[in-house]
Amino acid sequence: MPTSPLRVGVVFGGASGEHDVSIRSASTVIKALADPSNRERFQVTPLYIDREGRWWPDTIAKRVLERGAALTDDQLPQPLPACGLRQLPVDPDQIDVWYPVLHGPNGEDGTVQGLFTLMQQPFVGSGVLGSAVGMDKLAMKAAFADAGLCQVPHIGVNAADLNNPEQLERLLIRLEKELGYPCFVKPANLGSSVGISKVRNRDELLAGLRLAAKLDPRLVVEQGVTARELECAVLGRAHLKASVVGEVRFDADWYDYETKYTEGRSQTLIPAPLPDAVSQRIQAMAVAACRAVHAYGQARVDVFYDEANGQIWLNEINTLPGFTSQSMYPTLWEASGIPLPQLVAELVATAQE
Ligand SMILES: Nc1ncnc2c1ncn2[C@@H]1O[C@H](COP(=O)(O)OP(=O)(O)O)[C@@H](O)[C@H]1O
Ligand SMILES: [Mg+2]
Incomplete structure (x- = not known):
């Protein structure tokens, strides 16, 4: 007997500096959920949060996705509602699993995870604690230190x-x-x-x-340390698995905003050219970092590696990593044998665990 598709509410945009990246990440996630291998399994409702924190229904969300960029205020239905969330633009009973694709403050930091938790509905990714601790670099470093993980002073x-x-x-x-x-x-x-x-x-x-x-x-x-910058993706819930390790190389003194977002200024090496023993240490550290802050579902863990003396420092965890078609997180999984459509399906499955 055919089962009815799982109704997935993808929430994207957000009142954050990473609004535009979120739109690109969401369109990658939604395309992967609509892949022929997933089409019968998922029915997606996109929901859009604009830069002022106003929530918009699927009709507007689809226009943003088609455009690949935010709508200006005068392109949104008038009169504009008050900023922030006044009511959900969808009946929560019409959604089986929430899939937040929000980066940075107001989305990656436990706020939207708190909303889903209060609604008592499953969602993809870390809960309130892991999201909040993973977002705040001071809280994150304290949790890593407690777990005995090596960091830069x-x-x-x-x-x-x-x-x-x-x-x-x-x-x-x-x-x-x-x-x-x-x-x-x-x-x-x-x-x-x-x-x-x-x-x-x-x-x-x-x-x-x-x-x-x-x-x-x-x-x-x-x-400040002089080191190679390596990244490892983690996936799972009760059991966390680590991807191959990737490397970011860039033509700049450090990986600043301009270098990150200027085409051609950085390149990724996947897998990173590393001795197996070093990759394994980084993979173990990535999983330990997730455990330290109670992150699960998805996370990208970034480390510094000083080749000269074999030193690895844990830099940070991202509990809602970039998910554009060029982003490190999906690319690391692709290189680890999990193609994009399977990756999003597994992520939805972790929400239901
Ligand atoms: N302690 C450090 N030593 C050397 N480079 C660093 C250090 N901290 C940050 N950087 C550089 O700054 C970049 C951004 O820092 P990071 O802590 O990862 O912030 P963000 O969360 O904004 O990515 C890093 O990718 C790296 O290039
Ligand atoms: Mg970083």
């Missing part, structure tokens, strides 16, 4: 401390003494390298702190 900074001259002076001395130059100043909760500075002296350090403080009350300063 770092210090957490409260942005408010920059306003007090004595506290600021003490802070600068401590950062210079414990971390030295170069170091990296980061807002704790952004992504895509937004607000991050690599600093080489006190003036730059101060400027970097002030820039990051405009974006986030929580900052982190890290010792």
